[in-house]
Every structure is written in structure tokens, then in C-alpha cells.
Amino acid sequence: MSCAEALWDHPEAMSTRHRGLRQVRRGEDRFIAGVCSGLASAWGVEPVLLRMAMIVLAVAGPGVPIYFVLWFLMPDEHGRRGIRVDQLHLEPGELRRPLAVACIVAGTLLLLEALGLSFSDRIVWPVAIAGFGMALLWQRSDSADRARWSRAAGRIPGRPLDTITGTQSIVRLGIGALLVVSGIGAFVATTNSFSVARQAVVATVVTTAGLALILAPWLSRLTAELAAERRERIRSEERADMAAHLHDSVLQTLALVQRNADRPREVAALARRQERELRTWLYGGATSTTTTLAGAIAAMASEVEELHGIDVDVVTVGDADLTTKTDALVQAAREATVNAAKHSGATQVAVYVEVEDGRVTAYVRDRGRGFDVDGVAPDRRGITSSIRDRMARHGGNATVQSSPGEGTEVTLEVATR
Amino acid sequence: MTPRVFLVDDHGLFLSGVRSELDGKVDVVGSATDVHGAVQGILAARPDVVLVDVHMPGGGGRAVIAEVLRAAPSIRFLALSVSDAAEDVIAVIRAGARGYVTKTIGADELADAVRRVHEGDAVFSPRLAGFVLDAFAGEPTTVTTAADPDLDKLTAREGEVLRLIARGYTYKEIARRLDISVKTVETHVSAVLRKLQLSTRHELTRWASDRGVI
Numbered sequence: 001m002s003c004a005e006a007l008w009d010h011p012e013a014m015s016t017r018h019r020g021l022r023q024v025r026r027g028e029d030r031f032i033a034g035v036c037s038g039l040a041s042a043w044g045v046e047p048v049l050l051r052m053a054m055i056v057l058a059v060a061g062p063g064v065p066i067y068f069v070l071w072f073l074m075p076d077e078h079g080r081r082g083i084r085v086d087q088l089h090l091e092p093g094e095l096r097r098p099l100a101v102a103c104i105v106a107g108t109l110l111l112l113e114a115l116g117l118s119f120s121d122r123i124v125w126p127v128a129i130a131g132f133g134m135a136l137l138w139q140r141s142d143s144a145d146r147a148r149w150s151r152a153a154g155r156i157p158g159r160p161l162d163t164i165t166g167t168q169s170i171v172r173l174g175i176g177a178l179l180v181v182s183g184i185g186a187f188v189a190t191t192n193s194f195s196v197a198r199q200a201v202v203a204t205v206v207t208t209a210g211l212a213l214i215l216a217p218w219l220s221r222l223t224a225e226l227a228a229e230r231r232e233r234i235r236s237e238e239r240a241d242m243a244a245h246l247h248d249s250v251l252q253t254l255a256l257v258q259r260n261a262d263r264p265r266e267v268a269a270l271a272r273r274q275e276r277e278l279r280t281w282l283y284g285g286a287t288s289t290t291t292t293l294a295g296a297i298a299a300m301a302s303e304v305e306e307l308h309g310i311d312v313d314v315v316t317v318g319d320a321d322l323t324t325k326t327d328a329l330v331q332a333a334r335e336a337t338v339n340a341a342k343h344s345g346a347t348q349v350a351v352y353v354e355v356e357d358g359r360v361t362a363y364v365r366d367r368g369r370g371f372d373v374d375g376v377a378p379d380r381r382g383i384t385s386s387i388r389d390r391m392a393r394h395g396g397n398a399t400v401q402s403s404p405g406e407g408t409e410v411t412l413e414v415a416t417r
Numbered sequence: 418m419t420p421r422v423f424l425v426d427d428h429g430l431f432l433s434g435v436r437s438e439l440d441g442k443v444d445v446v447g448s449a450t451d452v453h454g455a456v457q458g459i460l461a462a463r464p465d466v467v468l469v470d471v472h473m474p475g476g477g478g479r480a481v482i483a484e485v486l487r488a489a490p491s492i493r494f495l496a497l498s499v500s501d502a503a504e505d506v507i508a509v510i511r512a513g514a515r516g517y518v519t520k521t522i523g524a525d526e527l528a529d530a531v532r533r534v535h536e537g538d539a540v541f542s543p544r545l546a547g548f549v550l551d552a553f554a555g556e557p558t559t560v561t562t563a564a565d566p567d568l569d570k571l572t573a574r575e576g577e578v579l580r581l582i583a584r585g586y587t588y589k590e591i592a593r594r595l596d597i598s599v600k601t602v603e604t605h606v607s608a609v610l611r612k613l614q615l616s617t618r619h620e621l622t623r624w625a626s627d628r629g630v631i
Contacts, residue, residue, distance in 0.1 A: 315584075352547070
């Protein structure tokens, strides 16, 4: 994309330029008359790109006249128009090196021509001009320009120039450049001869190898840095996830604990619930889902803990799908646990669930005051019979073992499906 | 004789809590908050029992146990943790701990567990018993290369004892229920501990190798 192309592609843009020409040639970082830098700042692109395009255009043909037309039409920062020599921003000293480069390029090409590698003037002079332009461009890039360039290049991690330092790199660079030049030379030489395909292939290979040698350290660093950046991004996402989780769970619980500091039972229940939740989150596993028996039991336990302020210790061995039968067992275990929380006077209930050979066995045990199973205890008998009925409906059974002072153990049994 | 106990935990608050809980019940001879300090302190103090946290920076309780046992094989370890991840618990047992209890354990129960470990027995919390039953459930899945294939499975009685532990029974209650002596219960549990440490069962080996124990 160049300023001139843009004008060709968009004639309506040309007409506005005729009328207003709001693009202002910029004095402070201009190259010749500030045309490219003015357009660049108006369009928000890097001036270097426009300058390169302009050089290409100048080499290809209409660039120079286009430049002068624009120079004429665009006002400078003081609003003055027209081509004035005093606006020129070139000093003789600055031309020395670009001219040297142009001479070297032209000389090399002419030498090659003299040695029998035929170049027409159509190639020699454009290349020499391009070399001059590029060298001038680099020479004239003041510190601000270079910083901008660096910033643009910074978006691509690992700038090529950074890696071209040190003796090793210089040697590598030399060999690479040699390969590129000889590759191009060989290619150019073959274009005029009859033996074509093989030599062209060789030339291409040599050129590619040379380029690879020059760019290899940069490319490898580029991929390394991309990988590092990706790792870092994943890490920071994980950190954010963790922070979000801790905020929603642990910090909320800690706030609740502070507010309930004078109620030890509630604090203990809160702490237990948080512990269970955090453990599920940290270690995952079957307890993280309520679609399995173990998950449902764990969910039941934390619910009862929360509602009744009692410790419920759960141990599960094996697991099974949650079917109507196993769900009935979970509900019965819940009733038994709630029962223990309400009536036993114990502070802890142990729940053990085992899945083996297609059967689930659950034990709900407390070390509370216990009761006489056959004695008159209507409230408890009501509950135990409801547990028994529930299990019986699903082809399972329930037994209650208890005696005063010995605690209570409810055993539940059902087939997994 | 009250056992001489050394405490290792990287949480100072928890350390002082356990220390005051055990005060008068056992003889706390020292404590450390990191792996290196623990190894040095234990080898200097020569306690009977070390209460060691499973999770610690620098290799965790496992590193402490392995290093101390190399120099002083008579010192006994009881692992104490909030972690319920089966592989962590199994790994620390396979490193040489003689038991595992969760940090929510009561003071009296903890003192009792220390005493039991001191006497050479194993201490299985309900949770550890559950893990062990899980690990030994079903037939061994790999062709065993162990000299003693019995190491890879539990006897019926051992299974029974572990189930009762998992259900929350104390050793005394188990003895009464199975009509055996407490000593016999302890023997069964110690046998299970030995199998846990030496078995080549696929599940145990996998856990252990995941953790770099073997």
C-alpha cells in the first residue's frame, strides 16, 4: 500500500486532496519534503512502509513525478504550499553512505556483467537506485523513526537485528549472505542458458539454505518466545480461575466465620463445608459430581452438615450410577444421618458406603446416647420404619442397631440396579 | 512411658495448636517447619514418633520419612494431613509412615494414635481404610512379580477389620464385635500396612510411581 496507489485506487480521494489537501507535510520527521510522513500520520500507518513503497514506485516508474505532485499539493505544517528548496531536509554528509552503497551495488552488477553474466541496464540501474534508496532510508532513520520501527517490530517478538551480534552470528551471516548471493547469481546465470531446470533447482536450494542460515536464530527465537508467551497466558488464566474460585468460596466462608465467631457450632459447620468443597475442587474425582452414588452421598453429607451443624464423615469404597434404587439408599442414608444429628447428641456421624458385586451397603453410625430399638420411642420408631419402608420398596433392606449409651448404627442395603 | 514426639508441619499455627493439645499426653521434644530442618532436628533429638505433615514444600513428608529412615530406621512416623487425595496418602505410607490421620482428629484420639504407632502398630483412619479397600478391591490386575503373591490381596479377616475401621469403629469396638482381642486387631492392621508398603498391586504401584516413590 503506498500513497500513490491509494490515489490511483480512489480517485475521489484525489479530488478531496485537490480541494482541501488536509494532509499536512510534516517537518519534524520528514525524509525529503515530508510527503510520506504527512500521509502516514494522516492514515495512521508507519511512514517507513510508505517510503519503501515510494522507492519501489520510483524504481518502477511514476514514483518521482507523483512525489513532486504531492509535494506541490500538500501544505506544510505552516500552511505554506508549493515546492521550496529550503524545505528540503537533506544534508550532503548524509548522502555519502547511501551513494557508496549504490556505487558498490552498481559496480558489482557491472563487474558481473563484464565477467559474462549478462545483465541488461534494465536490471542494473533500478537495483542500484533501490540500493541507494534503502541505504538512505536506513541512514536517515533518526532515533524517533527507529524507535517506531522497533515498536512495530516489537509486535513480532524477537527482532532479526538483535540476533545478529557476536562473532558466531557474523560468520553465520557471512556464509548465509554468500549463499544467497551465489544462489541468486546462479539463478540469474541460468536464465540465459539452455540447461535450465536442474540448475534452477540448485540455485533455489542454495538461496533457501542461505536465507535459512541467516534467519534461523531469529525464527527459533520467535517460536520459543511464542511458546513462552502461550505458556504465560495459560498460567495467568489458571491464576485468574483460581483467584475467582477462592474469592467465591474461601473468602466468603472466612467472612461468614468472622461474623459467626461467637457460635462455634456454626463456625465448625462452615469450615467443614468449605473444606469439603475445596477438596472436591482441588482433587476432583467422583465427589465432584452428583450423577454418581459417591457424589450424591457427599452432597447429602454436606447438606446435612450445613442444616444441622454436625460433622458428617464420609468414606466411600467403589462407586455406582445413581439409579432409582441407589437414590433411595441415598435418601434413606440422609434420613438416618439427620436422625442422628437431631436425637443422638453426638457431634459426629460416620457414613460408610461400599459398592461390591452389584450391591451397595451403607452404614450410618453415631456414638450418641442410643436407644432401645424394641422399646417405646414413637418418634424414632416412626423414622426408622420410614427408612425401612423406603428400602423395602426398592428391594433392599434396612436394619437399626442401637442400645442406650452405645450409639446407633443404621445399615442399608440395595442392589445397584 | 510417654512417647517422645517430634512435630513437622509448615504451618506454624497448626504446629502450636497440636503442641498445646498434646501437652501432658506425650513428650514433645521438638518441631520443625521445613524438610531440611526436620531431618536435622529429628536426627539430633532422636524421638520415638514423628508427626509429619504430608504436604510441605521441598518434597513433603515423604522426603522427611525417606531421609530419616535411611539414617535411623527405628524412628516411627505418623502422617497427619488435611489432604484426602488417595495417592498422597498411599505415597506417604509407602515411604514408611505407620499410619495416617486427618488433621480434624481430636486431641485424645491423636495421643492414642501416637501411642499406638510408638508401640509398633499401625494407625488407620476411616478414610485410609477406605482407600486401602478401594486399592485392594477386585483381583490383582497385573501379573505379579512379587516373591510373595499374598502381598497383593487382603485376607477375608483383614477386609473385615478394614471395613469396620472405615465405618468408624475403634479397635476396641472391632475386637468386641469380631470376638477377637485388640492385639489381634492390631496384628491384622499391621499386616495390611505391610502389604500396603510392599505390594506390587497395579493400583498401588501406579499411585506410587506417579508420585516418584519407587
